[in-house]
Amino acid sequence: MTVDSDSWKALEQSAPRRRRNLYLGLALLVLAVLFGVMAYGLRPKTSTLLQGNPAPNFELTAFNGEFKDQHFALADMKGEVVVLNMWASWCVECEKEAAALEQGWRDYRERGVMFVGVDYLDTDTAGLAYLQRFGITYPNGPDIGSRIFQAYQSTGVPETFFIDRQGVIQYVQIGPLTQPQLYGLVDGLLAKGGA
Amino acid sequence: MIERLKSKGWLLLLGALAASVVLATTARAQQPTADQINAVASKLSCPTCTGINVADCPTETCAQWRDKIGELLGQGYTEPQILDYFASRYGEHVLQVPPKHGFFLWVWLLPALAILAGLAILVFVIRSWSRRAAPAPVETTAPVEDEYWQRVQRDMEQAQK
Numbered sequence A: 001m002t003v004d005s006d007s008w009k010a011l012e013q014s015a016p017r018r019r020r021n022l023y024l025g026l027a028l029l030v031l032a033v034l035f036g037v038m039a040y041g042l043r044p045k046t047s048t049l050l051q052g053n054p055a056p057n058f059e060l061t062a063f064n065g066e067f068k069d070q071h072f073a074l075a076d077m078k079g080e081v082v083v084l085n086m087w088a089s090w091c092v093e094c095e096k097e098a099a100a101l102e103q104g105w106r107d108y109r110e111r112g113v114m115f116v117g118v119d120y121l122d123t124d125t126a127g128l129a130y131l132q133r134f135g136i137t138y139p140n141g142p143d144i145g146s147r148i149f150q151a152y153q154s155t156g157v158p159e160t161f162f163i164d165r166q167g168v169i170q171y172v173q174i175g176p177l178t179q180p181q182l183y184g185l186v187d188g189l190l191a192k193g194g195a
Numbered sequence B: 001m002i003e004r005l006k007s008k009g010w011l012l013l014l015g016a017l018a019a020s021v022v023l024a025t026t027a028r029a030q031q032p033t034a035d036q037i038n039a040v041a042s043k044l045s046c047p048t049c050t051g052i053n054v055a056d057c058p059t060e061t062c063a064q065w066r067d068k069i070g071e072l073l074g075q076g077y078t079e080p081q082i083l084d085y086f087a088s089r090y091g092e093h094v095l096q097v098p099p100k101h102g103f104f105l106w107v108w109l110l111p112a113l114a115i116l117a118g119l120a121i122l123v124f125v126i127r128s129w130s131r132r133a134a135p136a137p138v139e140t141t142a143p144v145e146d147e148y149w150q151r152v153q154r155d156m157e158q159a160q161k
Helices: A002-041 A092-111 A124-133 A144-151 A179-191 B002-030 B034-041 B060-074 B079-090 B102-133 B147-160
Strands: A059-061 A071-073 A081-087 A113-119 A140-142 A159-163 A169-174
Touching: A002 B102, A059 A140, A081 A092, A081 A179, A092 A113, A092 A179, A124 A140, A124 B060, A144 B079, A159 A179, A169 A179, B034 B060, B034 B079, B060 B079
Parallel strands: A081 A113, A113 A140
Antiparallel strands: A059 A071, A081 A159, A159 A169
């Protein structure tokens, strides 16, 4: 009888303690989730981490020249070398590579190389004026919702992605390209062959 | 006859003048002021810098965005419509006040959850401290030797007799 009453008392005492521990556990869990989310948000992100990985698909509607209103998607460019350039009209560094990119397009368009320009955080008026200023004729279009910029983990403009015929990002250039660099990279991807 | 033509000409001239005045006034009414543009621009974040709204930002991007806001206001867009335009065109991260839906809902919920969790832990810690600090009740079996108490008992026994 004495044993029974003792164990009952112990049970009565342990119930609120268990509830308290449950609440504490829940509170700690919430904090752990919060820190987890914060750590995820602060993880290092850079486009160069994508080198060697399949390129995220992108979709873009061109707003310039002969390609105006044409729809472009990476998924439709399999078998082609793709040079994906992110730029903006307000970006001074982008101006340094504009001529090289246009020359590259003219020299390689018949050799299975596709150049695509992504106009990041720009107004159409300013973007089109920039294209006209540099005589750019390859397809360019606005990055609606900054989706391409985010998918490619870009950190700024200009950035250029060299995607091989299998759809793998082989090289990421952060900052302006020079013409020899551009030609060297494109030639390298063309030499790799495959389709 | 000539007199009649002359008066008709004057009437036409007056009509044209009145029409141009009305058109100019309407055009001016549609032209948004800098204050109207800045009121909307202050609700957008500068996309290329940190912690500055588009109204206060000196960069070229923000100047272009202010022009675009002016253009949209001129076309009769309302403030929410303009904010929607910028959010869909450039992403919702350009809004100064994050929207209360989708992923951005967490921006509103997480601080409240963090405060609640912190309060719960604080309450738990304070309660456990106060419980530890309280002296354990001492059970005494020693007979009461209070003289006053004994006298009371004695008096009561006598009264019952």
